[in-house]
Amino acid sequence: MIHLPVVKAVDRKFEANPDEAPTEDIRDAVLQLEKEGEWIVPRVPEPFMEEKTKFGRIKKIPVEKTWHHKSCGQCGHIPGYSTSIFWLNRAFGLDYHDPTDQTSCTAWNYYASATSNPEAQAAVAMRNFAAAYEVGYFPIIHCGTSFGHYKEVRHALVHQPELRRKVKKIMERLGKPMVMPEEIIHYSEWVLAMRKRIAERQLIDMSMITATVHPACHYHKLIEEDAIYDSEIYGAQRSAIITSTLQALGIKVGDYSTWFDCCGFGFRHILVSRDFSRSFSVQRKIEVMIEEVNPDITVTHDTGCVTTLDQSQFAGKAHGRKVGLPVLADSQVAALAMGAHPYKVLQLHWHNTDNTRFLEKIGIDHEKMWAEFQVEAEKIKRGEMPYLTWEDAEKNNLFNKIK
Amino acid sequence: MGLNKMALDLSTNKYADVSYEEKERLFAEVKADARWNHVMYGCYECGICVAACPSARFYDFSPRVIAQAAAREDVDLVYTLMNDSVWDCSQCFSCDRCPRQNSPGQIITIMREVAVKNGLKTAKQALEGYGRIIYKIMSTGTQVSPDMLQPNAFPDWGGHVKEISDNLEVWRKALPPETLHTTETGWQITDKTIVELYLIWHMTGVMKLIEGVDEGLFMILVDVMEERLADAGYDDVSFD
Amino acid sequence: MASENILVIGGGPTGMEAARGIASIGYKVTLVEKRERLGGTPDASQYAALTPDMRSAEEAIDEMAAAITNNPNVKLMFNTTVIDSSGSVGNFKVKAIQEGKEITIDAGSVIICTGFTHFDPGRETQKYGYYEHDDVITLVDAEKMLKAGNFVRPSNGEIPKQVCFIQCVGSRDRQIGNEYCSKVCCGISSKQAIEIRQHVPGCKVFIFYIDMRMYGYWENEIYWPAQEKYKVNYVKGIATEIVKKGDKLLVKGEDTTLRRPMEVLMDIVILAVGMEPSEGTKKVADIFGVKKNKYGFIETIGGALNTVSTDVPGVFAAGAATGPADLEDCVSSAGAAAMKAIASLRLTSVPA
Numbered sequence: 001m002i003h004l005p006v007v008k009a010v011d012r013k014f015e016a017n018p019d020e021a022p023t024e025d026i027r028d029a030v031l032q033l034e035k036e037g038e039w040i041v042p043r044v045p046e047p048f049m050e051e052k053t054k055f056g057r058i059k060k061i062p063v064e065k066t067w068h069h070k071s072c073g074q075c076g077h078i079p080g081y082s083t084s085i086f087w088l089n090r091a092f093g094l095d096y097h098d099p100t101d102q103t104s105c106t107a108w109n110y111y112a113s114a115t116s117n118p119e120a121q122a123a124v125a126m127r128n129f130a131a132a133y134e135v136g137y138f139p140i141i142h143c144g145t146s147f148g149h150y151k152e153v154r155h156a157l158v159h160q161p162e163l164r165r166k167v168k169k170i171m172e173r174l175g176k177p178m179v180m181p182e183e184i185i186h187y188s189e190w191v192l193a194m195r196k197r198i199a200e201r202q203l204i205d206m207s208m209i210t211a212t213v214h215p216a217c218h219y220h221k222l223i224e225e226d227a228i229y230d231s232e233i234y235g236a237q238r239s240a241i242i243t244s245t246l247q248a249l250g251i252k253v254g255d256y257s258t259w260f261d262c263c264g265f266g267f268r269h270i271l272v273s274r275d276f277s278r279s280f281s282v283q284r285k286i287e288v289m290i291e292e293v294n295p296d297i298t299v300t301h302d303t304g305c306v307t308t309l310d311q312s313q314f315a316g317k318a319h320g321r322k323v324g325l326p327v328l329a330d331s332q333v334a335a336l337a338m339g340a341h342p343y344k345v346l347q348l349h350w351h352n353t354d355n356t357r358f359l360e361k362i363g364i365d366h367e368k369m370w371a372e373f374q375v376e377a378e379k380i381k382r383g384e385m386p387y388l389t390w391e392d393a394e395k396n397n398l399f400n401k402i403k
Numbered sequence: 404m405g406l407n408k409m410a411l412d413l414s415t416n417k418y419a420d421v422s423y424e425e426k427e428r429l430f431a432e433v434k435a436d437a438r439w440n441h442v443m444y445g446c447y448e449c450g451i452c453v454a455a456c457p458s459a460r461f462y463d464f465s466p467r468v469i470a471q472a473a474a475r476e477d478v479d480l481v482y483t484l485m486n487d488s489v490w491d492c493s494q495c496f497s498c499d500r501c502p503r504q505n506s507p508g509q510i511i512t513i514m515r516e517v518a519v520k521n522g523l524k525t526a527k528q529a530l531e532g533y534g535r536i537i538y539k540i541m542s543t544g545t546q547v548s549p550d551m552l553q554p555n556a557f558p559d560w561g562g563h564v565k566e567i568s569d570n571l572e573v574w575r576k577a578l579p580p581e582t583l584h585t586t587e588t589g590w591q592i593t594d595k596t597i598v599e600l601y602l603i604w605h606m607t608g609v610m611k612l613i614e615g616v617d618e619g620l621f622m623i624l625v626d627v628m629e630e631r632l633a634d635a636g637y638d639d640v641s642f643d
Numbered sequence: 644m645a646s647e648n649i650l651v652i653g654g655g656p657t658g659m660e661a662a663r664g665i666a667s668i669g670y671k672v673t674l675v676e677k678r679e680r681l682g683g684t685p686d687a688s689q690y691a692a693l694t695p696d697m698r699s700a701e702e703a704i705d706e707m708a709a710a711i712t713n714n715p716n717v718k719l720m721f722n723t724t725v726i727d728s729s730g731s732v733g734n735f736k737v738k739a740i741q742e743g744k745e746i747t748i749d750a751g752s753v754i755i756c757t758g759f760t761h762f763d764p765g766r767e768t769q770k771y772g773y774y775e776h777d778d779v780i781t782l783v784d785a786e787k788m789l790k791a792g793n794f795v796r797p798s799n800g801e802i803p804k805q806v807c808f809i810q811c812v813g814s815r816d817r818q819i820g821n822e823y824c825s826k827v828c829c830g831i832s833s834k835q836a837i838e839i840r841q842h843v844p845g846c847k848v849f850i851f852y853i854d855m856r857m858y859g860y861w862e863n864e865i866y867w868p869a870q871e872k873y874k875v876n877y878v879k880g881i882a883t884e885i886v887k888k889g890d891k892l893l894v895k896g897e898d899t900t901l902r903r904p905m906e907v908l909m910d911i912v913i914l915a916v917g918m919e920p921s922e923g924t925k926k927v928a929d930i931f932g933v934k935k936n937k938y939g940f941i942e943t944i945g946g947a948l949n950t951v952s953t954d955v956p957g958v959f960a961a962g963a964a965t966g967p968a969d970l971e972d973c974v975s976s977a978g979a980a981a982m983k984a985i986a987s988l989r990l991t992s993v994p995a
Binding site for chain 2: 070071072073074075076077079082083086087098099100101102103104106108109110111112113114115116117118119120123124127131148156159160162163166169170173174176217218221222224260261262264265266267268269271272274276278279280284311314315344345347349350352373376377380381386387388389390392393
Binding site for chain 1: 689763765766770771772773774775776777779780784787788790791797818819820883884886887888889893
């Protein structure tokens, strides 16, 4: 025991004080503009959950009546991601809406190619918000980039009356109202806020699992003050997103020295300069995680991050790099913990990096489960059933040996 | 799997063939953007942006040099960077933590937009091979669709992509959410939604932007959109 | 009836010097201090050596305290907090709580010497992990260790081999809302760097900075010796983030002069935290209705020509209550405030 006149980090407690926040609370401005008749502000449906953001402000997170703003990358290339989010809602018997009157935020293209402009981007956002309002549900956004981008759009619309005027004109032409939700919510915030309820329903023990976390840049770096923070997690010095959720499920979260680094996605890079994405992802993220933590999985919460971290490992392996780390979304981990089927719900066959060792470690007979999925797939192939229904996915779902 | 780092040439005569007036005009367009005053203040070269920057590790790329050039209003240098540097940025906005509250990432977003709008050769080069993506997002409202998972498009993702493309129809139908059985779009989107998106592209000048950077793509998009817009009763899609 | 008494609020270097000045001219002064003793922040935070002359802080503070202790013109009131004020120049009635009891102090004029507080690095926009890692400490922590003569890694008690300072933490930062320079941190870091090199000669010391603010004699008395005699490494470019790597700290930044990203392992990282107005400064300013600037420091009204008058007649402010200040600034402005406070008293007591 050494005695020094210095307080140890564990005894330094930081509680953010919202009165000392250096930024305006944009939500006040949003409500003020509602008073001035500029737009409609749908409130977070009650009863809502509450979590703290960077400066200690309270963010309201809806439980249900959620309008799921899907992600093009998730739905297109890793569809078990969105399926798991819906599965969780269904498992809790919550009312949600999976819309067809929804476009992507189009920000991936915007950040990649600049072949758009602020008016178009704001109009796309407002069209989607209006679509949610029209059916009476509250937007919850699956993609980290859509989430970050919409917050940028909100900021721009609040501070640029001229932009507001232009977008209003477009909305009039579309016959849609101007709508700005009370809060902009990322789905992983919902998963985090639901963590205790998820843990109560946990069927699969995950206490032997070590994970690393990769937070999406557009989640915690774009308008960072709106990200979830927790004085118990990283001393409230970094966002608690994902970490808090995993810890609630009993998973050990290991820290590594490139936590802040991006995944290598790069928007245009993942499409047309892929050598950059591959190299960065493998050398700055996956290898560092393996060397420093040697985790069973790495968990993230965004389209681009799951894709880049997962798919880049193939080329890494070919180059003899230290790879082979399964990449999952927090929604998949949460659903799995509650007994969701790894193939019918998590749809892990869309992922590239081998995840069978992880499944074995938590006691899942993945060969049996895959055979179960194949039975359904064969039926579809033979035309005996049009598609896999929720009922099909949910039967045999809770692992018999555990029940 | 290292990358070839191309050295960035910052000498003043790099683009001597372009007149100072032209470079000045483009910089003025950048500065006239409504976001400019919120993303560019001044730079005391603390280097926080560079250490946070993924692109700086793999390219001869520096968000600090971009901010510094913009802060000094160095017209020649800004022009060089607008051509030779901005497309290296990952747009992750890690540089948003700048203590001066600059956003080199957003300065770049604006510079890229101006480069595209003005049809700079380097912008066209940067977007080569990217046309199919623009086509996808603008015509369908989702940027990534399942049918893009073809082995020739993603050779570096290994045999896994072939397995997906071989099973695509069945695997899509083996997804419980009813909206996800699509292959040409990420999810099922109503016609009305798409028409509304087309209207937005037209009314905000995005179509014009595409015309300037890729005329072939523009023609195809017009082809796709015209009929559906007309069917929906939108003949005049201009924006005053 | 006009009061002949001057009230000094705060018993740090500024308050002590103001009280000494007033008493030396023969006027009565009441000094209230919320702690149980004189000395203010240098005492509470256990400063070791003063910048730039390396004189023992304790010795200097003792000397200042001695000058007003048992002084017939000075009434010292400890454990006393001002809560309210009424009246105006020449006749202030100031209410305070002394050890749980409410008292009233009559004063003709008032000098606010309530000082600053060190920036809390938990509020960083930059990711320095002060609340995560034992070996990330502040200038204040380092000062305490240097005073105790035991400069070791807080995590394991080992002697450090590599130490760095990161400048401008909480200062010159628009995102935090503190755009100002805190003035003293460059000098204090350099002073501590020299002390570390003296205590632990085998330890390499780095200072990561944006601009070195070494005014006047600080240049030749600290900056040059630190570089030339003590071989402290000055690198232009501050850190972006501090993360753990093994049992060391990995500091990531850019060496901007050499234009290269920099990732270096450190045993101890010292954050050069800047100054913010103390809670007392903000509260007392409100009690007297004195204008504060956007940072919460008390605003003086005369620009460079009058650094101590506030917008309330008869109420003056000195030292770090008015903005970042070093000891020299504090003592100088305390003298000016004492003079102006006496002048205001004389003007109000003499019929016009």
